[in-house]
Amino acid sequence: MTLTRNIKAILWDMDGTLAESEALHLHTLVRALAYHGIEAGDELHPLIFGKTGQQVHTLCCERFGLSTDFGAWSAFRARCYLEAAPSIRPRAGALDVYHAAKSAGIAQAIVSNSSRMLLEANLAALGLQEPQLVTVSANDVRAGKPDPEPYQRAAWLLRVNPEETIAIEDSPTGALAAIAAGMRLLAWPQDEAGAALFHPAAQIVRSAQELAAALDLPLFTTS
Structure with a gap:
């Protein structure tokens, strides 16, 4: 139809x-959490699917007790993303x-x-x-x-x-x-x-x- x-x-x-690009978004999240001493993996994908960076940051603060501010958090994730972005298909x-x-x-x-x-x-x-x-x-x-x-x-x-x-x-x-x-x-x-x-x-x-x-x-x- x-x-x-x-x-x-x-x-x-x-x-x-x-x-x-969804796998890359998840990868940057896992790297950012690991940087703050938090171990996580693919189980986060259903929780972040379709959400904004701000919404994901809020989720991590609530779920893991993350205390870093959104500016520093998003800057780290952006650097990780941009490193790999040219390979996106x-x-x-x-x-x-x-x-x-x-x-x-x-x-x-x-x-x-x-x-x-x-x-x-x-x-x-x-x-x-x-x-x-x-x-x-x-x-x-x-x-x-x-x-x-x-x-x-x-x-x-x-x-x-x-x-x-x-x-x-x-x-x-x-x-x-x-x-x-x-x-x-x-x-x-x-x-x-x-x-x-x-x-x-x-x-x-x-x-x-x-x-x-x-x-x-x-x-x-x-x-």
């Missing part, structure tokens, strides 16, 4: 949707869909819960840095996802109404933000278990081909 009737823009999440097929939408003349924006610095690193790694590209980071809003503000801001910058957009998300947190903003939503979970976590308003797609079909874009074979 396509969702493109009366659609003027596609709003993409970055981490996990366009970029395979796109999610399989995601850029094919992105470029197909661009060729079709559909306006697009990227809406991320990451800081501006990390978002720009991801854009560079994926080759998506363009002067006219509309992007929204955690630094550009008062409240990150699941608050609707990031998606509302992207729609405002694109000069479209929320109901004229489709958001694409891999996390339930981001999905809630898009739905609260009044947008249609395509949920592209990383696995079948994740599909069950989305709001009933989400249309689930399970591959780049299904995503392209839902957007009424030409089908293709991913490289």
Whole structure:
């Protein structure tokens, strides 16, 4: 089923949707905790999935008794992230869909819960840095996802109404933000278990081909 009737823009999440960067975010968190003498691992991923850096810091303070301030904490994590960011790869097929939408003349924006610095690193790694590209980071809003503000801001910058957009998300947190903003939503979970976590308003797609079909874009074979 396509969702493109009366659609003027596609709003993409970055981490996990366009970029395979979730593992790097987890790695920087584990390194930061280890620096403060706290041992942790993959068990943290479900707890931080889709959250802003500030939200993750708050979680660590509550869970581990972390006392370092957010500024120093985020600076350490950012340095770790930037060291490895050039190796980030796109999610399989995601850029094919992105470029197909661009060729079709559909306006697009990227809406991320990451800081501006990390978002720009991801854009560079994926080759998506363009002067006219509309992007929204955690630094550009008062409240990150699941608050609707990031998606509302992207729609405002694109000069479209929320109901004229489709958001694409891999996390339930981001999905809630898009739905609260009044947008249609395509949920592209990383696995079948994740599909069950989305709001009933989400249309689930399970591959780049299904995503392209839902957007009424030409089908293709991913490289």
